[in-house]
Amino acid sequence: MIQQQSILGVSDNSGAKTVKCIKVLGGFNKKVAKLGDIIVVSIQKLRNKSKHLSKVKKGEIYKALIIRTKTKHKNKNGILVNFQSNDVSLINKSGKPIPTRILGPIPKIFKVKKFLKFANISSGFI
Template identity: 65%
Template structure:
C-alpha cells in the first residue's frame, strides 16, 4: 500500500532514482494506492549527476504509475500475488497526457496492468510477471 510520504524507486530511464508520494489520486477519501493506481510524486534523487542527460529535475512534481508494492495483492480467484521481499515499492513516471516520460522500463510489469489498458507501458517493458 502506497500512501502520502512513501518513498518509491523509479523503474525507468527518465533520470530519477527516488521519488516521494505527495497524493494518491482517485477521490478525496482514497488513502492508499495499489498496483495500477496513479499517484502524484516529487523527485527526491536523480540517477546521475549530469543535468543534461536527465529528462527530469530534482524537486519537480510528476504523476506516476505504481507497478510494484511490498504488500500482497489479493486476486478475485482468492490467490495472492506478491513480489520478493527484497524488492521495494516502484513506480514509472508519466506526463500530463498519461504517456511514459521514459523510453524504456527496467523491470517487468504485472499482468494485472494489461487488463487496465496500460499497453503503452507494457510495450516498453522487458516482460510481464
C-alpha cells in the first residue's frame, strides 16, 4: 500500500534512483495505491553513474506506475506474490514509459492491453 509521502525505488533505466509519492490518482477520496495503480511522484535522488546522461532531473514531477509492492498480491491461479521493495516505473504525460527497459521481474497482471508496453520492456514475469 502506497500513500502520500512514501519513498519508492525506481527500477528502470530512466536515471532516477528514488522518488516520493505526491498524489494517488484514480478517485476523489483515494488514499492508498496498489499494484498497477498510477501515482504522481517527485524525483528525490539520481543514480550516480548517469547524472549527466539522465533522462530526468532532480525535483521534476512525473507520473509513475507501481510495479512492485511489499504487500501480498494474489494471482488468478491462487499464488500469493510479494516483493522485497516498493518500486515504480516512470511514465510521461501521454502514458508511455520513459525508460527503455525495466530491471527485474514484474507481475503477470501487466500483460493486459493497457500496460503491454511495460510488459515488453521488462526482463521477466512472476
